[in-house]
Amino acid sequence: MAMVISIANQKGGVGKTTLTMNLGHALAAMEKRVLLVDIDPQFNLTFGLIGMEVLNYEGNNVGTIMTRESSVEETIVEVKENLHLIPSHLNLSAKEIEIINAYNRERRLEKALTPILPDYDYVLIDNPPSMGIFLVNSLTASDYVLIPLELSYFGVIGMQLMFNLMRMIREETNENLKLLGLIPNKFTRQTKVPKTRLKELKEAYPDAPILTTIPKAIALEKAQGMGLSIFEFEGGGRAAKAFSKLAREVVELVEE
Numbered sequence: 062m063a064m065v066i067s068i069a070n071q072k073g074g075v076g077k078t079t080l081t082m083n084l085g086h087a088l089a090a091m092e093k094r095v096l097l098v099d100i101d102p103q104f105n106l107t108f109g110l111i112g113m114e115v116l117n118y119e120g121n122n123v124g125t126i127m128t129r130e131s132s133v134e135e136t137i138v139e140v141k142e143n144l145h146l147i148p149s150h151l152n153l154s155a156k157e158i159e160i161i162n163a164y165n166r167e168r169r170l171e172k173a174l175t176p177i178l179p180d181y182d183y184v185l186i187d188n189p190p191s192m193g194i195f196l197v198n199s200l201t202a203s204d205y206v207l208i209p210l211e212l213s214y215f216g217v218i219g220m221q222l223m224f225n226l227m228r229m230i231r232e233e234t235n236e237n238l239k240l241l242g243l244i245p246n247k248f249t250r251q252t253k254v255p256k257t258r259l260k261e262l263k264e265a266y267p268d269a270p271i272l273t274t275i276p277k278a279i280a281l282e283k284a285q286g287m288g289l290s291i292f293e294f295e296g297g298g299r300a301a302k303a304f305s306k307l308a309r310e311v312v313e314l315v316e317e
């Protein structure tokens with residue numbers, strides 16, 4: 062039975078899509094059966110994985126499974142062995158109003174995913190940088206949350222917003238939602254700032270597990286631009302090593 066993990070942070074540009082893509086590849090390489098779900102109307106993950114093919118999925122995407130216009134089975138795209146995708150689409154933002162007005166609007170994704178959970182070990186959901194109905198659906202459907210963040214002043218104080226939202230979700234729709242951990246991203250030793258912020262982060266949220274730190278690496282940006290995972294782009298590099306380590310850590314925490 063799949064463990065469902067939301068990759069979330071209401072802030073944009075912190076590495077949600079990069080993390081979903083590379084953690085997905087790393088888990089698939091460990092022979093885990095992985096389903097990636099792109100619930101961001103900006104469809105960066107979908108574009109990274111299947112490119113212009115995204116245009117072919119107007120009738121079969123994460124939005125149409127939530128409105129029940131397509132079944133989840135007919136919406137899954139095989140990216141490679143052990144790595145499947147439920148794509149996002151240009152028309153996803155137009156579905157938002159329809160979903161907000163639908164019955165059981167917070168549980169549309171959870172309900173759609175239920176039939177295929179036995180087919181996977183991990184479902185990773187890439188979220189938009191906003192706190193709307195898509196993120197609420199995603200957290201309602203999830204067992205765990207992974208939060209990538211940048212070690213900047215606003216990156217650290219912004220965590221409070223995510224924690225507040227998680228508390229609300231636990232009270233209203235999903236009492237079992239757990240924080241799997243925070244993932245400091247774009248870490249650099251060129252200045253002392255990130256290290257100081259990491260210390261502040263630990264002090265401010267002593268109960269939040271802090272997982273493997275991902276270094277700032279131009280290779281990650283280049284790989285994403287080419288639609289490749291870091292393993293395909295530069296398998297031996299330090300960013301790839303960090304993602305492999307993170308994947309092992311996630312497996313250990315989730316499967317213990």
Ligand SMILES: Nc1ncnc2c1ncn2[C@@H]1O[C@H](COP(=O)(O)OP(=O)(O)O)[C@@H](O)[C@H]1O
Binds near residue numbers: 077283
């Ligand atoms: N560790 C990193 N080092 C360098 N660039 C990164 C790193 N993580 C993400 N990026 C780049 O930062 C930008 C934003 O990342 P992305 O994953 O799209 O963020 P989000 O999905 O949270 O908006 C992208 O251009 C991406 O390639």
Ligand SMILES: [Mg+2]
Binds near residue numbers: 077079
């Ligand atoms: Mg993104």
